[in-house]
Amino acid sequence: MSLSPVEQLKRLAAERAAALVKPGMKLGLGTGSTAAHFVDCVGEKVRDGLDVVCVPTSERTRLQAQGWNIKLSTLDETPELDLTVDGADEFDPALRLVKGGGGALLREKIVASSSKRMVVITDASKEVKLLGKFKLPVEADLFGLTATARKIEAAAKATGCAGPIVLRKTADGGRFLTDGGNAIFDCDFGVIPDADGLALALNAIPGVVEHGLFIGLATAVIIADAAGIRVLGDLSA
Numbered sequence: 001m002s003l004s005p006v007e008q009l010k011r012l013a014a015e016r017a018a019a020l021v022k023p024g025m026k027l028g029l030g031t032g033s034t035a036a037h038f039v040d041c042v043g044e045k046v047r048d049g050l051d052v053v054c055v056p057t058s059e060r061t062r063l064q065a066q067g068w069n070i071k072l073s074t075l076d077e078t079p080e081l082d083l084t085v086d087g088a089d090e091f092d093p094a095l096r097l098v099k100g101g102g103g104a105l106l107r108e109k110i111v112a113s114s115s116k117r118m119v120v121i122t123d124a125s126k127e128v129k130l131l132g133k134f135k136l137p138v139e140a141d142l143f144g145l146t147a148t149a150r151k152i153e154a155a156a157k158a159t160g161c162a163g164p165i166v167l168r169k170t171a172d173g174g175r176f177l178t179d180g181g182n183a184i185f186d187c188d189f190g191v192i193p194d195a196d197g198l199a200l201a202l203n204a205i206p207g208v209v210e211h212g213l214f215i216g217l218a219t220a221v222i223i224a225d226a227a228g229i230r231v232l233g234d235l236s237a
C-alpha cells in the first residue's frame, strides 16, 4: 500500500520508535493516526516472533492491536510500563504537549504516567514555540457542563488566555463521548502563555475529568521531516 508523503513521515517516526522496543517489554500503545503506525510496526515485529505485552489507550487501538495478535493487558494486570509511544497534536521545546484531538486524552495520560518513558512520534507540523495553535481538549463529566465550562473560562482568564469553548460533536452532529463516557470541550484559547499554570488551574476544577496539557510526561519527541529524523529529549531516559 502506498502512503501519502505525510503518512510516510509518520511511519518513519514510528519505525524509529519501534527500534526502541526490546523483547519482554511492557508497552503503552497510543491513539491516533501516527500512533497507529507504531501499532503496525509492533504488530509486524510480533508476527516475526517478538514477545511484548501492550496496554492500549483506546478501544480503537485495542481493536487494531488485536488484529495483529499483539498480547494485550490492562493497567490493573500490568500497572508499570517500560515505554509508551503516542502521537500529539502539538509539542513545544520543553516537551510539553497538547493531546486529545482523537478524544483519548484521559487513558493516554493514565498510561503515559504509568510508564518509565513516553516517546512522542510526530511529523514536523506539530512543532510550536508556544502551545495553543491546536484547540485544547478538556474532558468533562456530563454533570453540570455549563458550570464546568464557566470554570474553565475563569481558569484560562486567570492564566492569561481566553477564547471560545465548544462542546465537541460527532460527524453526524451528536455529542462526542470519550471511551469513558465523558464530553470534550475544545478550547480555542490561542497562545497559552502559562501552560503549567493553566494545567494546575484545570486540575482544580471538579467537573474536569482531564485536560490535554501533558506536562512533564514526554521524555523524548521523534520528529520526522523531509530531512529525516530529529530527536528532542533523551530516547534512553
Ligand SMILES: O=C(CO)[C@H](O)[C@H](O)COP(=O)(O)O
Residues within 6 Å of the ligand: 030, 031, 032, 033, 034, 035, 086, 087, 088, 089, 098, 099, 100, 101, 102, 103, 104, 105, 108
Ligand atoms: O492525542 C491524541 C488522541 O487523543 C493523538 O495522539 C493526537 O490527536 C494526534 O493524532 P494524529 O497522530 O492522528 O495527528
